[in-house]
Every structure is written in C-alpha cells, then in structure tokens.
Amino acid sequence: MDCLNQTKCLSDFPTTLPSTTDIIVYQTYAERQLVASMLAIIAIIAFFGNGLVVVSVILSKKLRTITNVFVVNLSVADLFTALNLPWLVIGVLSPEGWPLPDKLCVFGAFMMICCLGCSATTLACIALNRLVLITRPKTTFQWLYTQKKVSAMLLFTWGIPASIAIVPLVSPIGELGFDTRYYTCSWKTSDPNTGIYSILVSVAFYPIQLTIIILSYVLIVRHIRKHTKSIIPDEAPSVSGGIQTTRESGVQKRIRRRQVDVTKNLFYVVCAYLICLTPYCVILVVPGGHEVVMYVAIILMFNSCINPFIYATKHPDFKKVFRCILF
Template sequence: MDAWNTSDESLGSNTTESIYASYAERQVPSAATFVASFVGLLGNLAVICAILTVKKLQTTTNVFVFNLAVADVLTCTVAPLQAVTILNDELVFPLWVCKLVAFCLITCIGCSINCLVCIAVNRLIGITTAAHSVYRKLLTPCKLSFALVLTWFPPLVVATTPLLSDYAEYGYNPIYNSCTWQSSRSYTFSYAMLVAVVFFPIQFLVLFVSYLRIFLYVRKTSRSTLGQDSAAYTNLALQRQLWERQVAVTKNLFLVVCVFLLCLSPYFLILALVKTASSALSYASTILVANSSVNPIIYATRHPDFRTAFAGMVHCGRKGQSSQPVVAPRGRVSYKTTTNTDFELQTSV
C-alpha cells in the first residue's frame, strides 16, 4: 500500500532506486507482515466461527464485528504476497496478482475503518437509548444490511478508480518493492490524498464524537443511578448488572478503536504530509496491516463470551463430551443447558 514518491527528484532518474539500503532492512517489515498475517488469519477465523456457532454472540453489534473479521481475513490472506515482494528486487509473480493485492489491501483496510465507525454508532445508540424497543426499531435487519453495504462501497469506489480511469494504475513499485498504485507526476499526490481523505478524517471525527458522547452519558447516568433509592426498584441489582455489562462491552470496543487508530494514524499522516520517498512509510504500512491480527487478541483476553467460545474451540473434544446426554436417576434423561434472557442477548457483544 505504499504510495509513490511525489517529489520531482523521485520521478526522475532515481525513480527505481529502492528505499531499502540492504537486504537485512527488508527482512524486518517482511517478517513482521508474515507473522501478523499468520496470527491474524487464525484469530479472525476463530472470531468468525465463534459468532456463527455461539448464539449468545449473534447480536447486532457483532454483525459489524463479523464484517470486520472478514475484512481482516482477506487482508491477512493477501499480505504475505506483499511480504514476498518486499524481499525481491523484481516482481516474482504475475502482474495481475500484484494488482489484486493492491486492490484488496485498499478495499479491506477501508472497510475495517468503516466497520469500527458502525460499531461506535451502534454502541452510542445502544447505550444512550433508554427503551430497547426503540433500539430494535433503529437497528432493523434492513438498516443493518444497508450499513454493511456502506462499509464496503466507498473503499470499493476508491480501489476501483485506478482500474476504470487513468487517474492511477496498480502495479509494482520499485521504490518500495511493493504492490501498490502507480501514477503520473500530476496525479500521484492527488490519488494519495484521495485515499487519505476518504478513509481517515470523517471516520476519525465520528469515532471521537461517538465515544465522547458515550463517556459523558455513562458518567451522568452512573451518578444518577447511584443516587437513587434502591428500595424503590425491586430489580435495581439486575439493571445495574446489565448496565455494567453494556459499559464493559463498550470499553472493550473502544480499546479496539484506540489500537486501530494508533496503527492507522502514522500511515495516513505520512501519506498526506511526506512528499519524498521514505522508509518510514513502509514501516507505517506494515504496522497498519499488522493491526488485522490485534483485534482477536483483544477479544480473547478481555471479552468473556469470546473467551468462552475460543476456549471451547481449543477444547473441542471436551466440549463434545459435555454435550452428551446425562442419564438421570429413575431412567430420566436430562441435558445441560444454559439460559439467557432476550435482554441479556441484546446487551451482549
């Protein structure tokens, strides 16, 4: 995903000069990409399997978590090809494969950003909407489907632009030894700015405003709840428990967003501000791709439902034995079951 150099010097006689001073310097981003791709592929496939198989995880918010995992799986699938390209001085596979790698990386990373925006808006509605009937009306299957389409549509438009116009062209970049876009002198910085503008500022603003409003609302509501007379509410303890679960879920998702922004910001800031070829952009793009492996780690360590689902996958044999019928006394057969109220399912992620 590294952008072409935009300076006049870089477009002159030194256009094909690589930013890497030695082969050892190439091995760092390449190795990091290989490791992140392997971890991310396994982790995100586990997230997808958990959501598909565990009913408690089949919630409105997890529709976007599922979509995010799909985008990250695609990223981790094509990223190793980019790692192979970095290690060589020339393209070692067909040009169409190189173009496909660039297309997929731009599309999937853009979709990942939009998924986090949808998750933030979903959490804002879920936390600040008092009536859950209103929450269900605002997030109907039709509206969710439309939101999923929106997560993919703008990145696809940006990624398709080089294929349908002469604005830019996908191919092998000898400066960064990577599969990315190639442009003429007049178009280079413009396409880089198009990617940066479509993928970053609006999404960052929505994320910031959404979680700021959630924070202010939670602080205000927590104070008012603590000041109420518990004798006036027979189910205050249950309400409080479910409310704390909502807040905990939102905190976990906010952590995902923070980590993503830390991985995302360096790349887009360098892309927009640095106008000369720099190895910093290569390392920033490696960090950006590596983020695809971080989200499953956060889920596995902080989210209780995902932890349980992942543990069940690891100990699938033991889980299969626990699902066998248990013979009860006097010939009766019973099954171990777990019950959850609809309200709990609505508040879980």
C-alpha cells in the same frame, strides 16, 4: 546515502529494473528479508486470530448479536488483509520485480485498499451502534438495526472503500500495480498523480471515521455519567415494595454494566486501530519520508492481528468462547 550510488548496494538489486527516478528504499537485500519476515508473521497470526473470531460467532448463540455482526465484518476485513500479505512478501523478496501476472498484483492492491477502508468504516459503525444501544430507547435501536438495514450498512462499509480503490482503474488519478520503490502491490509511486491519490485515500479513510468515533464515545461517556448520577437517589428500596424494586434495579444494573464492559472492549479495539492507522495516513500527505513508509505500513498491517487478543483478554463473551474452542 543513496543506495543507487553504492556498488555494494547495486549488487543486491537486479540490473533489469526499469530506469526511473524512484528511490529504492531498501538499502540491502537483508532489509527486504526483514520486512518480508514481519509481514509473514503478521499474516499467520492475523489469519488464525480472526478466523477464531468468526468461528466463535458461528458456534456461540450468545455472540450472535447486532454489534458482533460488525465485529465479524471487521474480522473478515482483517482476514482478507492476511490473505493479501503473502503477495507483498513475494514482491519484497523477488529479485527481478513482480514474478506473477500483473493482474494478480493489481487485484492484491485493490483488495488491500478495500480492507483498509472497510476496517475504518466498520469501526465507525460499531461506535454508532454502541451509541444508539446505550443512549437511545430500545425501540429506536430495534427500528434502526433491522436485518435489511444492517445488511445495507455492511454493504456501505465495503462499497465506499471499493469506490476509492477503483479510481485508479477508471481514471488517470493514480495507478495500481507493482511499485518498484517499495517492491509491493499497491498504487505506484512512479505515477505523476500518485500524490493526489494518496491524499484521496487518507481523506476518505481517516478524518470522517475518526470524527464519528470520537463523538460517539464522548456522548456515551457523558450519558453513562449522567445516568449514574440520576439513579443514585433511587438505590434505596421503598417500604411497600422494597424487595421487588431492588431486584429489578439489580437486573438493570447488571445489564447496564455488561453493555458498558462490551463498549469498553470495543473502544480498546478502536484505540488500537487509530494508533496503527494514524502514522500511515499522516505519512501519505506529508512530503518525504519514503524510507519509513514501509515500516509505517507494517504497523498498520499489525493491527490485523491485535483485535483477537483484545477480545480474548477484555471481552466478557469472546473470552469464554475462545477458551472453550481452544481447550
């Protein structure tokens, strides 16, 4: 039943709110407190977890690889997400709307969109990085992943989301600020073009990246299977140079196994992100469902604190460095 038609529910909301046709999705103030608590917990875990990832790469020379440049970029995006979550907590708990300057709310919404898009685009870059590293010659990898080109890729991961986030600021498509429906700093649902902007965000941050990720990992799996079959006849050492051949094959095998383990770890990260992102992107383009949007968004935000746990339990290098830092 609509909360606005209930006297008891009305007592939980300020009478000074703007009179709009928006539906306030929170039935009671206790529900808003629950949402704020979940956001606060996610912010704390994400801040310390992703901070640990960044510190680990800084302290450990072994972790300073090309792939981990993108891993750090992903952690930085999650760190910024964690730093923006307190603004959402303030908005959700505020009894009289947004209590701080409007520009701060607009900035928070802008950064949240940037971080969301950066995470998705960075995961696509990680998938391509693993694809080139495992399936292409070493010279190809070295040519493609130079310092300048990697810097350009990182700029791209932030530039595309920023260009999407700035659309409401320079055009009539959408509006950033305090949304009176969800009590959050995001794009306003009261804007007549909010549906168009929601579709724009969903299309820009989901299908292209998803396609790149799926194709990359499918090609990696095919290459690993093909390569494994091709080296089976060569496992037995030759009579003339058996010791040397076996030793070289053993080194190559360990390197290959290590790359596969790292790729598996990053694939877990991708899977976790897609599981958290998919419901949010779907709900943006599906009519209705206003009551669950905030909870789907919380699932998306929860992804910001998952990755460090995956690194700590699955990644062969991060696991050791985390243990050294913490203990």
